Amino acid sequence: MTDHTIAAISTPYGKGGIAVIRISGETTSDVIDKVFVPKGKTVPKASPRTAVFGEITEADGTVVDTGVCVFYKAPASFTGEDTAEISCHGGVLVTRRVLEAVFSAGARPAEPGEFTRRAFLNGKMTLTEAEAVGLLLDADTDSRMKLASSGTRGVLSEKLSLIGDRVSAVLSNLFALIDYPDEDIDEVGAERLSTELITAAADAEALSATFRTGRAVAEGIPTLICGRPNAGKSSLYNTLSGEDRAIVTNIPGTTRDVLEDTVDCGGVTLRLFDTAGIREAGDEVERIGVARALEKMEAAELILAVYDGSAALTDDDKALISKIANRTEGRDVYTIAVVNKADMERALTKEDEELLCRMHGCVIGLSAKTGDGLDILRNKVAELYGLGEIKIGEDAVVWDASRKAELDLASALLREAAALLAAGEPEDVVCSTAELALGAIRRTDGRGVSEEIVNGIFKRFCVGK
Numbered sequence: 487m488t489d490h491t492i493a494a495i496s497t498p499y500g501k502g503g504i505a506v507i508r509i510s511g512e513t514t515s516d517v518i519d520k521v522f523v524p525k526g527k528t529v530p531k532a533s534p535r536t537a538v539f540g541e542i543t544e545a546d547g548t549v550v551d552t553g554v555c556v557f558y559k560a561p562a563s564f565t566g567e568d569t570a571e572i573s574c575h576g577g578v579l580v581t582r583r584v585l586e587a588v589f590s591a592g593a594r595p596a597e598p599g600e601f602t603r604r605a606f607l608n609g610k611m612t613l614t615e616a617e618a619v620g621l622l623l624d625a626d627t628d629s630r631m632k633l634a635s636s637g638t639r640g641v642l643s644e645k646l647s648l649i650g651d652r653v654s655a656v657l658s659n660l661f662a663l664i665d666y667p668d669e670d671i672d673e674v675g676a677e678r679l680s681t682e683l684i685t686a687a688a689d690a691e692a693l694s695a696t697f698r699t700g701r702a703v704a705e706g707i708p709t710l711i712c713g714r715p716n717a718g719k720s721s722l723y724n725t726l727s728g729e730d731r732a733i734v735t736n737i738p739g740t741t742r743d744v745l746e747d748t749v750d751c752g753g754v755t756l757r758l759f760d761t762a763g764i765r766e767a768g769d770e771v772e773r774i775g776v777a778r779a780l781e782k783m784e785a786a787e788l789i790l791a792v793y794d795g796s797a798a799l800t801d802d803d804k805a806l807i808s809k810i811a812n813r814t815e816g817r818d819v820y821t822i823a824v825v826n827k828a829d830m831e832r833a834l835t836k837e838d839e840e841l842l843c844r845m846h847g848c849v850i851g852l853s854a855k856t857g858d859g860l861d862i863l864r865n866k867v868a869e870l871y872g873l874g875e876i877k878i879g880e881d882a883v884v885w886d887a888s889r890k891a892e893l894d895l896a897s898a899l900l901r902e903a904a905a906l907l908a909a910g911e912p913e914d915v916v917c918s919t920a921e922l923a924l925g926a927i928r929r930t931d932g933r934g935v936s937e938e939i940v941n942g943i944f945k946r947f948c949v950g951k
């Protein structure tokens with residue numbers, strides 16, 4: 487149990503129809519008694535989970551507002567503690583006054599993420615589910631929301647738990663053999679346990695392999711839009727971001743700085759950079775823009791190289807192709823040649839077409855002006871990041887690097903334990919390796935992780951969550 491009763495405004499700051507003040511902790515019902523006067527016979531603490539209408543008062547009896555209070559009796563609440571939610575009118579001042587009344591009645595201000603942190607500490611949710619709550623609050627694309635929502639529903643936690651339980655069952659068997667050495671393990675028994683360990687390792691590996699897709703959705707892929715001036719980079723950027731952010735003109739060299747936006751492309755989150763057209767000419771400002779564009783190329787994992795399909799490739803286009811080749815060499819970068827202006831007659835020469843095919847992962851013809859061909863680009867990006875095989879929102883998907891690292895460690899240890907068992911090594915040696923693997927799996931769900939890590943995770947939340 488945690489020390490003190492906490493309170494915060496759980497709705498966003500600012501004027502709204504209603505605001506919700508959340509209170510959680512052992513003395514919640516005392517706090518409610520002091521600030522909330524029911525208008526009928528129903529009293530919140532005597533009728534958990536019931537919306538009770540009443541007046542919200544300050545310590546001297548001044549009525550601040552009327553509103554609704556719902557009391558949740560521990561452990562049947564979000565945090566697992568006694569909790570109450572007071573809904574009042576959503577004016578900035580009135581909400582503040584209600585919160586202050588709650589503080590005067592004995593609650594202290596909640597820290598960022600403290601309600602969710604308490605829920606985790608009280609076993610109401612796993613760390614994975616709590617992190618998914620954070621992802622859900624930040625979700626700004628459909629895929630991110632689906633991924634987060636499956637996380638909060640425990641889809642990933644359940645899978646992690648199944649893998650852990652399989653290893654745990656093998657360990658119980660092995661411990662029994664250590665405790666009763668007369669019951670020597672026969673070959674069939676050893677083979678069965680070894681198969682179980684290998685199955686658990688394969689499950690951990692399969693889950694770890696979803697990280698590439700999970701990261702592409704949750705964190706996003708740094709993506710560069712580049713090309714010579716007037717190829718249609720800004721038009722593509724605007725079409726993908728669904729807004730007129732970049733200036734589109736037929737004057738070469740208009741975009742001089744790097745624009746950034748996060749967009750959904752076939753379910754993948756692209757952290758999109760629109761850059762200055764890359765060419766040799768131009769004034770000082772344009773040259774700085776070009777230098778920045780080239781810098782971004784080094785950080786990009788996906789490059790959309792835009793070409794004007796209504797004309798043959800120019801020297802600037804060809805120079806760009808070699809710059810991309812130089813700057814991406816030896817790195818895991820995928821480049822897509824976007825042959826733009828498909829609404830006009832395609833004027834690339836046969837050599838141009840061959841060059842684009844040779845130098846890029848794939849070539850897609852589209853029109854940033856009409857939107858024709860955008861679906862092909864979206865499907866390609868989705869395919870690149872595994873969104874065909876993995877169903878976001880339904881399948882268990884890992885989206886953070888630390889969880890993937892624990893799974894990789896676990897699978898290596900499980901394979902080692904299986905090999906030791908097959909080689910006839912003593913059970914206690916197999917056990918200690920399998921136990922290390924189990925520790926890594928359990929850590930993915932927050933069991934046994936250090937307080938520092940837990941605190942770090944919840945600090946990223948907002949107050950009131």
Ligand code: GDP
Binds near residue numbers: 830854
């Ligand atoms: P950037 O310099 O590469 O960013 O190119 P812009 O997006 O500013 O476009 C340059 C010019 O090409 C503008 O006049 C656009 O209207 C035009 N443009 C861009 N995309 C298309 C397209 O798909 N079809 C046609 N017909 N014109 C386009």
